[in-house]
Amino acid sequence: MSNTLNANLNKVNSILERKLRSFLSGPKKGETFELRNGLVSQYKHERKDSIQRVIQAMTLGKDVSSLFPDVLKNIATYDLQQKKLVYLYLMNYAKTHPELCILAVNTFVQDTEDPNPLIRALAIRTMGCIRVDKMVDYMEIPLQRTLKDENPYVRKTAAVCVAKLFDLNPQICIEFGFLEQLQELIKDSNPMVVVNALNALYEIKDMNTDENLVVFEINHEIIQNLVLCLNECTEWGRITILTTLNDYTTSDVEQVNHIIERVIPQLQHVNPSVVLSSIKVILHHLEIIPSQQQRDGILKKLSAPLVSLVNSSSIPEAQYVGLKNIRIILEKYPQILSKELRIFFLKYSDPLYLKLEKLEIMIRLANESNSTILLSELKEYAMEFEPSLVSKAIKSIGSVAIQLSNCVVKSVTLLNEIIEQRGGDLIINESIIVLTNILRRYPRKNDFITLIIPIISNHIEELDRNDSLSSYIYLLGEYPKYFSNLHDKLTKLVEQFLSFDPILQLNTLTTIVKINLQSTGTQFSSLLQQVLEMSTKECENADVRDKAYIYWRLLSSSSSVEVQKRIVLSKIPAIKTTISSFNPIILETLMSELSTLSSVYHKPAKTFIDASAYSRTPKTNEKLEDLKTKAKKEIINNVKNENLLDFDDDGNENGVGSEEGVNSLLDELNDLFMAQPPPTQSEAPQQGQSQTNDILSLFNTIPTTTPGKPSFTGSSTTTNTGSTVNNDLLDLF
């Protein structure tokens, strides 16, 4: 049987080779020519050397696909190194020469029977990577054989190959019963094989588009088996098993106890991803445990491992992922790290993004007992160099004051110190916003007002940002009695009115109306008149005009002053916090997606992952993309060739050929670009848009969770919550 197959193949080989040889013979000079000579050299080392150079050219991005037949000749060798290189070349260029790949099949099949397990595994691994449809037909026998190989190294490689086959052709993969065999391998005696079988099944599950196909079901028995394997696996194997344990849900308390018991030792693993995956499994099963006491006991055990995620021995990128996950877990279980503030202190050598994220955690850990040390740390950070760190440190001081009422005086004094000692636009602007927010948290408290307003009054001249000016103008309207020289200050605002941005105009308008209603005399009425006139006559912004008309009509209506006051001077509810939090539904989703990409973007997977990416890729898409690049490359190559050919004797023939090639390729290219909706191009933006819509819709729900958000517009107060939402939105992108 195999003899006839071989004979047939050989025949096909020789015919194909002759045909392709004439087709592919390009210019006879230059690097390619030299390489080709080397590849067919009679000396072993020359051939090997040439193969290496071919691979090197490939690495550099040169197209060496024209050497395909010559490289292929070197496939039958005892030299493992050389074999690997040829296989590597095959994997890379199989797509460009699908017909020629058949020539290699023979060697592949032979190699899967080699006495050396390393070669058997190499062959089956490479076969699966040659993504050519025709390959599928030849894969059945070798794959069957290697899946039952006596050597676990070969079996574990073959297990992955099943997933590769499924990717190429799901029907055949199922027909030949590979799926069942894979399910059997989960019970293999070797942990590495078990894990790879599991991984392959996961891949297949993701690729599968057939709803009726059950790829695999996690049941009690499998879990039992996996739990036993856990300690014998490599770190990556452990992660796979932990993922499976996380996907398994049971209400059986005894089982849950057993799983948690087995997973807890993994918290001591040196690899942070094993630690994080273990934490995830434990948190997933935690709720099933009925006893509150036991649950708390388990949670307590998680605090040291969580801290270890920000251990300075791991790379900053890993620490960052750790911090992002900690932030999610902290929101669900606020007490879990209550004693660990110091761990999150910034290190001078931390990259900026890490420092900023650490600050996020620090403000969430603030409590009565650690506030003193936290505030003095924050002050240090406010003296640092990076502007974003400085502004975040100042915001954090504000958050602490807003969180803990007995820290207000301390925080405000601290801010004043920072302004006095360092000063500068950035610090003053940020501090004014923060101070305003503190007043919005504790409105109408005389001692706080008398503490804060003088600080602000001293630095009015230095405010140059819309948000900080808005804060100041808002305070003017809210607490006019506390400002000295109120009339001068207002006059100045009115003078600048027309040069303001609409947001400031709206604020100024509101403030002046408010002051007018509060004051008994008529000293401000001329200012009011001016502002109303400017807003209605000279302003281009419709919002400002509308608002001015509303005020004007209200004030000139027959309603009593009392009613007017009730409308204009109504008190806004106090804000509760400036620390952003997740919507409860999103929090639940994020908890279930810990350690994944969504945990660092802080948004559920469905908002940024294309669901179809899980199934097999739409081939047409890919082909088009490939074809485009291929076409571009061809044109470039041909242009180069033409230059070379000018000096060549037999250039004419080839030249014409290549010119034709160029033309037809150009046509093809034109087609590609002209065709009305080229799928790759049109789909992407659409996706992008639907994603943003999704995201926006998510955030529409957010304000409900921050009850402090004021309900009227035109006041400075919108800036604060607005900016946290903005920040979140920015995070998303």
Added chain:
Amino acid sequence: MASQIHFLDIKGKSLLSRDYKGDIPSNTIEKFPLLLLELENSIEEGEYKPFINNQGINYVFINHNNLYICALTRKNENIMAIIMFLSKLVEVMTQYFKSLEEESIRDNFVIIYELLDEMMDFGIPQITDTKILKEYITQDYYSLIKSSPQHLLTPPNAVTNAVSWRKDGIFYKKNEAFLDVIESINMLINANGQVLNSEILGEVKIKSHLSGMPDLRLGLNDKGIFTSEGDTSGKGIEMEDIKFHQCVRLSKFENEKIITFIPPDGEFTLMSYRLSSAQFLMKPLLLVNCRMKVHKHSRIEIVCSIKAQIKKKSTANNVEVIIPIPEDADTPKFNPEYGSVKWIPEKSCLVWKLKTFPGGKQFTMSAELGLPAVVDSEKAIANNKPIKVNFSIPYFTTSGIQVRYLRINEPKLQYQSYPWVRYITQSGEDYTVRMK
């Protein structure tokens, strides 16, 4: 897990790539430099993150020696695992080539492809242990040709064994195990000499020269390990956050508090621990007091004193005090009471070196530097760097951890073996003193 892995230079240009799955177009990575540029432009706003999501494709990357190592994926994958895999990749290649940088990638592309193939298959991480990989992916491949068919390379049993970190048949004439207990101290001290934050990062390193498959059991005076949690009367110490090498039987430790393991051959880190050191480190080991007086537009005076607050018998070695100074300072004059001072203008700092430093002693150094008459005020603010101190103290552990015993038992060979233990306390990455 990852569809493609790329090695890229600092500008984001691809040096070497491996496509594992074929579900992402091969030219996708060409967008990376642009995306990187966009990201870097946002650094000032603190928006930098080591991840990019662009048109449904996620770029996850780490930075190493002016290289980016980047993985691409379409799925919502386990990002911590990807990052750790990339960092493992760096670790393995560093062990292979001494240092992983642009040049070593160009020089070793053959072996890198081989390693990439062995370490990951279809995006699934496989074997990442350098010791095992070195068994069958050998640097000097010419030796392969010479070997006769009988000696053909085969996958080491260890690859798929339960003991995947040690091969069979290791033999040493003299069986020895060397234990190093190294404690790195990270400390943050404010200008008044108060300790703001301190931690001890401990490591137990082993260099094993043992034959066969020895089973080792390590005894420490750790409270969490050797006494029950309720019992605090013992003189033991309490470690937090202990991490073990994969060879340690974690469940045995969890249940019986015993550290048992079959060690890998050669050097490895058996365990690491962290101590939130409030209980040990009330005062700094080396107390630095530095006063800097800036006379604007003319000169700076620095007076720095350092005191070793350790036992009189102990000695701190190779002490270095690195004092940052303004970038534009020049013409230095020093007067150290002991040791030597050097000015390193390219790093804008003074380095005061004291080779040996007996416990309890105190030394002072004074220095003076000139300042240019015209000063850019921005620069003065920028210089907020803390003083850094480096040192090492042999025969001493801050936590008081001690190795009680190391039992070595090889069931088949039954040899005599000798464990050696060394202790050392040294400065960590962040032993810093803030300046006034």
